[in-house]
Amino acid sequence: MGKIKSAVITAILVAAIVVMAFFATVSFGVPGSNGVERYNSFMSAIRLGGDFTGRASAVLYPEGVISAADFEAGKPENDEDKLSNYKDKYKQFGSVYIEKEVLGEEEDAAEKFKAKVKNDAEVISARFDQKGYSDYSVAVSDGFTLRVEVPTGFTYAEYKDLSSSTRSEVTTDISRSIQYLAYNGELSLRNSEVGKVNNSNILTPITADLTTYFKSFQKISAAGNHAVKVNLTSVGREQFKTMSAAVVQAENDKAIDFYVGEAELLSLSLDAAIDEKSFYITVPNGESVAQDFAIVLNSVANGKSVMLDYNTDDNLDVIYMSAPMGGLSAIFLMVTLFIIVAAAIVYSIVKYKKLGLVNTMMIVIYALTMITACMILEIEVTIAGAFTLVLGLALVCGSNFALFEAVRRETKKGKTMQSSVKSGYKATLFGILELHAVFVVAAIMLALICVGELAACGLIFFIATVASYVLFWFTRFMWYVISSPVRDKFKFGGFTREELNDEQV
């Protein structure tokens, strides 16, 4: 390859890397927007775990249970009788007050109430388990309330309120999830015309066991539309055929509504009777809502119902807490990763001279690839995720160093540089390929089988492994391009060619 061709290719690639690196790392106010519009870098648009951007926390109070603060705030003033009645209405248990009417008069009423709360905690915890949060907690607080904590999954820009619109989308999703996943009551199918002969417009007979109707509910997303897929059992299919045939005949209300307790989750509008194993119901409020509905319906269809009403519709206060590792922890995480990348670059250049620059290029491309992938795929990066990124970097560098050492060994045999590179690649190719193949399979298993943080680590490692293998080959191309105009190709990589004596030859 000629000098000009080599210089042009190198210049184009370096320019592309510099531009990409700029947009990936630098956030700035958009000029001409009077500071209103802001460009947030790729890095500041990566979702971060709860340790870096805090957690959302909410206390769920069952109906009839209030906090000590609310009890104090609700005290009637300047009226002794009202105050006395107010005090008589409640019984104190630590930092919560419970209406005596709700609690009941039995001796073990408090224990029974606590047992219901514990049962609800288990059911709600199982529901949150399916949300795929990197970590979460559903705890019984003071015996009578539930404390839910989920990671916000904010990006750095959202955490620092530099991206208000997307932050409000995230907070809305979290509030809705806590609200929906705490829905209490049984599953019922309703229609205001066909079901009006029954209590609450319920379509199915009182004796019907709805848990035998449904196999599962799944969230389905495609082309920006979201739906819940309802999978029926053979019993359910028969029942739906009968029910839908009756509902289609109705004059005005031609829909089967899915209720959990007294909350309507889905409405299935009908043109004709349904005789299918499964069908879809569109959810207009986004993917998170579709997922929440599918989770709640799955839970109640399997007989796992929340027993108490947590009043989440009216007064759910979700508090977005600060990052437990400090407000700057996200910045420090990025600084740590930069230090590791810088160390890898310095080591490469010291050990392999100009060839180290080729490896540097690969390291930077790897870093940019991972930043972009984490941003686009909305992967939540936690501390374990950061270590997985570093593991991927080690794989990129390790593969190249193994190659460089193989080439060095070949040069010591007295071969030309071209021949050494060829032999070096040949010697390492299968080992590198096998290693990457095993890792790709391991990463896919982690990503597909696991949930939460581990699944995120699996996905990160999958991308890192694929990137590492592609970059292993790209190294050869760039090595060829950059070293082409160089006269002493051995010196380029810090290698020395062994001069063979006559006996060795």
Add this chain to the structure above:
Amino acid sequence: MNKFKFSSGMHIMIAVSALIVAIGLAVGLVCQFVAGGFFNYGAEYKSFNSVVVDYAYIDFPDEEKVLEICDGEFECAGVKYFNSVSGETDKGGEITFKFEKSVETEKLSAVAVKIAEKLNSGDENLSSAYIHEVETELGGSKPLIFGAIALASAAAFQFIYFAIRYRFSMACAALLADVHNLAVFTALLAITRVPVGSFAVAFGAICVILTMLGCGLIFGKLRANLKDEKFASLDGAEQVDASVRGSLMNIIITSIFMLATAVALIVLLSVSSMSLMMTLGTVVTAVLATLAAVYGTVFFTPSVYVRFARIADNFKATDKNAKKA
């Protein structure tokens, strides 16, 4: 390291590993009955007591002032919280101080009353402080179960792949290395009592992946070297030692990457959170995962593999003799 015999001393390695696992098991079991858990579970799995302080921005526009009052009262009462986080409410701010379950609730209640009194020194009582007893023993089993299934599947895949591509004895050694390193990592978690959260499962996976990487490098090197006649004529133990030496640099580089990240995170995140204890758990877990993977891969696996290879060779020889006879 040039003359170090990695493949020798299998008995010592097995004894060391067994000792680590036994100590881990003993410490874990004692703690299960005495300290409330086999592991020292992290915040998301552990029950705790908390003091939640709500304040109004009208009275306290600066959170630091509230923190100062609370810290003063906690210090007077001789209680120490392990974590504090703050957030915004409709009226102002809320700070949650988390305490170990062992901290007496009566003491905390008294402190909460004092904090509320100090915060409400004005005409209106806009601030409050209450103690809450939080029982967190729910959730968390799913990541562990699914993680175990995924890792078992990955290890099984590696075993099959190694058995087909390399040798059956190498596949057995690699599988044993995965199990061994994970056991050592788990034992170290139990011994060191670092807080174990959901991230521990992720680091368990990283430990297994590092082991896979190490075994892949060593056995890949061994197989490549065996093509050389001079190398093939060496004793089995010498072959393994030479291959470990040849791949050691890559294993060490990977480990150094991980350890350097851990050290940098310990330093920087401790500065960020103003607490070493806050970051120590997660990062020490990373260090333990890396150490377990390196120890098992470099010292335990070669010595065990040499025995496996000998057994396989003896078996082959016996089979060959039997056929001849």
